[in-house]
Amino acid sequence: MSNKKIIAVVGATGAQGGGLVRAICADPDSGFTARAITRDVNSDKAKALAALGAEVVAADIDDEAALTEALRGAYGAFFVTFFWAHMSPEKEKAEARIMVAAAKAAGIKHVIWSTLEDTREWVPLSDPRMPTLMGEYKVPHFDAKGESNKLFTEAGVPTTFLFTSFYWENLIYFGMGPKKGPDGALAFTLPMAEAKLAGIASEDIGKCALGIFKRGADFIGKSVGIVGEHLSGRQMADAMSTAFGQSISYNAISPATFRGFGFPGADDLGNMFQFYAEFEDVLSERRKPEQSRALNPQLQTFAAWLAANKSQIPLE
């Protein structure tokens, strides 16, 4: 029987958790094995993880008893919530409460909780610079995660608070890639003026998490920010111009204009970009590329990520 420690991974068929399962399976000397948690053990994505050597178990994070069972016998757990599946900060906080209870019941020795800043610490609800959303949030998908941090601490769950960054994959899957204007010229739009955006290849999040599990005790009770690079919209547009071999300009718009795009979540994301821009120093102080690279020597730069992924970015 293997004496490796089991890491149970929520969101294992998704971006963050999938990266961690793949990182563990690719590193036979890590001392860990991966247990992938999914709602559907028969999906193609779940089967692909099993083929890499992961144990695959079924649980829905809304079901505390099922999640507790899925964690039993594991040393570590990686927890991420899925805001965009329901867009409810209240539900996201409920999911975090279930994760805390399940980790405690299962006696998990090291949790990595994928979180983000509670922006209200810097922009109180009374601050008119950006609208208050859903009655009590500035950036709902940040604030619900940040507010949940204390649940782990209060319950005495040994936790590392992993502060992630903007996925560069949003250029592929979230409609944020360069767009052609009426004149046919390509432009990359971001509501951040010349401020820098903390960005990362989503696959690197799991690789950094494995680095944290390997150094266990160093990181329990600590907050760790991870980032690939801090780049302005202009720098990102220039890197894309180089990668695609054609001119892509930077189209700096205001956060208010972005909020007005009107798609579901546009107001949340407009506030998020405004927070990234106006609190650039806060974000970069916590997220150091050198520390992320120390955890994950394969950490990608934006240029390297573009070279590997540009064929998937639609230039429409």
Ligand SMILES: NC(=O)c1ccc[n+]([C@@H]2O[C@H](COP(=O)([O-])OP(=O)(O)OC[C@H]3O[C@@H](n4cnc5c(N)ncnc54)[C@H](OP(=O)(O)O)[C@@H]3O)[C@@H](O)[C@H]2O)c1
């Ligand atoms: N996009 C960004 O730039 C960015 C940056 C930082 C943080 N985030 C945060 O990242 C989070 C999402 O993580 P992700 O991108 O890794 O997710 P993802 O790629 O969308 O994957 C979600 C996976 O989670 C599983 N899942 C969904 N609902 C579940 C449930 N009720 N119980 C169990 N599993 C469930 C699904 O797996 P099955 O179908 O197999 O069950 C799915 O494959 C969000 O909260 C978001 O705010 C995003």
